[in-house]
Amino acid sequence: MATMKDIAKLAGVSTSTVSHVINKTRFVSEEISERVNSAAKELNYYAPSALARSLKVKRTRTIGMLVTTSTNPFFGEVVKGVERSCYQQNYNLILCNTEGDNQRMKASIDTLLQKRVDGLLLMCSTLEGESIAGLERCPDIPIVVMDWGPMSFACDKIQDNSYRGGYMAAKHLIESGHKDIGCITGPLSKHQAEYRFNGFKTALLENDIPLNQNWIIESDFECKGGYESFTKLQERGALPSAIFVCNDMMAMGVINAANEAGIRIPEDLSIIGYDDIHIAQYMTPALTTIHQPKYRLGQAAVNTLLQRLEKEIVEPTVVQLEPTLMTRKSVKIL
The missing domain is CATH 3.40.50.2300 (Response regulator)
Incomplete structure (x- = not known):
């Protein structure tokens, strides 16, 4: 059975480069990635499953996000920032819509914990200040709350001023x-x-x-x-x-x-x-x-969560983003 070392020899690159290409853990140029993938195909190499890797490193490279349903496109614009940041960091995103319902939120949290997500992003203002059933079972899972008030549990927070x-x-x-x-x-x-x-x-x-x-x-x-x-x-x-x-x-x-x-x-x-x-x-x-800054709010939430996972921050932190005035046509100057 072919190994990464075999692929590295055939492609003329290092074993670590092969690992980064196959596991998508770092950017590698398109030309080198193509050489690695061609060598892997020629040698009939089968990458270990994501599940197998996650069991080994105790990480699934998956983030769960809970968001309240609303007709307001504000939420969609924030989610866009979250999704793009996850993609750039080679993380998967599981998005759960709570419909503003407490029971649905608790069920979604149970599902995400069963999926062994590495961390949670919460953007559900209907539950502002509440203790959320299910989270107490996993006190070590990092949580970032996005743009709502004080919570009854320890977490990092991203907010607009x-x-x-x-x-x-x-x-x-x-x-x-x-x-x-x-x-x-x-x-x-x-x-x-x-x-x-x-x-x-x-x-x-x-x-x-x-x-x-x-x-x-x-x-x-x-x-x-x-x-x-x-x-x-x-x-x-x-x-x-x-x-x-x-x-x-x-x-x-x-x-x-x-x-x-x-x-x-x-x-x-x-x-x-x-x-x-x-x-x-x-x-x-x-x-x-x-x-x-909706897009940056989403980016900041993902970055803070990943910093928490890497233990780059220890104490609960608050990241505050500053608003700006957009002058257009709906205000008359007297």
């Missing part, structure tokens, strides 16, 4: 000349929504602009929630000149409702969103928004 983002959104409206400013928040029981709203309030306070409670609506981060929130604002009487809508999906709903009511954006009402999802730049008008 939501307070800073909310502050920047309000500051931009103020610097554009607006003083009558409203806010449609996400669910304030969630840390992201709370921090964005707190940043918004700080900017108003610093500029001596009163917070009008009639112009504050708590919503749900979904398009329909934005649509219904704008309807509620209209029912309360006179509208503000500008609204900070705490994510782009709700902003889409607001713009739709305003259009149906004959209210022009930005001529009659200015809107600033949050997230900078890909379609924000193609809305009418193109949406001014706070950019969350």
Whole structure:
């Protein structure tokens, strides 16, 4: 039976190079990879199965990720960053959709642990702060939580600076000349929504602009929630000149409702969103928004998990990514 040493001799490379090509553990040029694979084929070499290798090194080179279902493309853009980073690091990704259901999440965790994943990425804000059944059985498995609040178990965390983002959104409206400013928040029981709203309030306070409670609506981060929130604002009487809508999906709903009511954006009402999802730049008008580095959030989560696996970090760590302002066409300068 042929060995890697035989392949190395026939291909004119080192045994370690053969190992990297066959096991895909390091980049090797296309020309050398072709020579190695041709030699392996000529010698009828059969690579050991991934399962056999994983039993030997106690690694499956597989990461599990749990994500909440949402119509918001924000999640898909984060997953893209995770998937690409896994590919570049020669890791496999198993993606589980929790549908926002606690029981389904627990069942997914059991499945991933049975698959012997090397680590877990959690992006399920519906379970913010909860103790998750199943994880206590594997205290040594590294976990990275992505963009939600404090957890009841030890883990690393990747997050957007939501307070800073909310502050920047309000500051931009103020610097554009607006003083009558409203806010449609996400669910304030969630840390992201709370921090964005707190940043918004700080900017108003610093500029001596009163917070009008009639112009504050708590919503749900979904398009329909934005649509219904704008309807509620209209029912309360006179509208503000500008609204900070705490994510782009709700902003889409607001713009739709305003259009149906004959209210022009930005001529009659200015809107600033949050997230900078890909379609924000193609809305009418193109949406001014706070950019969350979604792709980098996914990359940072994978890199942190791999650092934990290699014991390059020991204590629980928080990686915070900073938002930026994307100025487009939905805010009028007064």
